[in-house]
Amino acid sequence: MRQWEDVMRECRDTGAGARERLRIALLNVDYVTSFELPFRLLLTRTPQMIDSVRREWQLSQKKVVFNERQRGCVYSLQNDLSGVPDSFSYSLATRIRRADSYGMTTRCFTDIAGQVKAPTARLKLALESGLIVTALDGLFWLGIQRIAADVQRLRQSGMTIITRDVEVSDSLTGTTRVVSGYSL
DSSP states (O other): OHHHHHHHHHHHHHTOOHHHHHHHHHHHSSOEETTHHHHHHOOSSHHHHHHHHHHHSOOEEEEEEETTTEEEEEEESSSOOTTSOSEEOOOOOOOOOOBOTTSOBHHHHHHHHHHOOSHHHHHHHHHHTTOOEEHHHIIIIIOOSOHHHHHHHHHHTTOOOEEEEEEEEOTTTOOEEEEEEEEO
């Protein structure tokens, strides 16, 4: 746990971008899991980032299971991953808060998550409710790992979904940046 505290502090102190946050984590912790990277480091497009880092560094990889059903990977700069468990159990107690200039908060998304079980149905309801949904919103509150694919499915079913640039900031890095947001 101490290793992750050091990672978070360095990310904040340097205002690290997404790729740099991944590099900082790999340099400072024994291993990272594909499950925790989005939640700890606010990473989307993690597989693509892993691939780009793999071009620079020799990354070891081990296939594992999360919460008894979800497959994923462990990544490390160490060669020997024999000491890494084959399965991990996570419980997500979120400390993430969402607020924007339109008045949308975490509550908007958690209410939808409580109403509907299927992630794509949650996305549809969020859009129909007038929310602007980013990839991190989809990941944290709607259970969506690949939002662009779900948006495409909804578009193919006849929904007119607009992609717009949305300015976001986070307390992890203290940076403000533009990301894609989806709305009707």
